[in-house]
Amino acid sequence: MNLLVERVDVWAATIQDRPGGLAEALATLRDAGADLQFVIARRAQEDPGKGVVFVAPLQSDREIRAAAQIGFNVTRSLHAVRVMGLDRPGIAAELTGKLAEGEINLRGFSAAVMGTQFVAYVGVDSLDDATKALEILGKT
Template identity: 65%
Template structure:
């Protein structure tokens, strides 16, 4: 299977759980030229009124400085592998199955299909697991 596999840095920030909470931090990144490929935002069920947003990529000093000013930090507890390829039925199950056979527990998984292509972001708990997952997925 012809897959593009690479590790990516994920940045996270707290946001207010109210109209415009997400829009404000995304506008800050946009204004600094960020061209985001993934945005995941959700409420924090254990902290009413708060949420969290994860984004990738941020490139260059200007984008990273803007992100820091907007409250973003590189995530230290999760490591992420991006997988791109031609979509086929069951691709997510196949990727997850290969990682499960290697004993890799997933911290998170996000995937989407656009036309004939799929993209998946696979989060794990350590750099060693990200390295192992990258090697496994490149060998598929």
């Protein structure tokens, strides 16, 4: 199977849990030129009235400055690996199975299919686990 496997920095920020909270954060990044490939947002159960948004990638100095001004930081506790390739039935089970065989405990996993391609983001707890996941999935 031919896969593109790479480590990515995930950026996170707290947002207001109200209509437009996410839209404002994303508009700031858009206006700075960000071409986001990954966005996940959710309420912060432990902090009523707040939410959290995770994005990737932020690349240029302009994007990073804009992100910092609205509270984005690279997550140091969440390490991510992006996997892309041709979709087929069972690909998520195969990828997660290989990671399990390698004793990688997943912090999170998200995947989507567009046409014939899939993209998955694998979240792990440490840089060592991300490096190991790169090795395991790179051999798949």
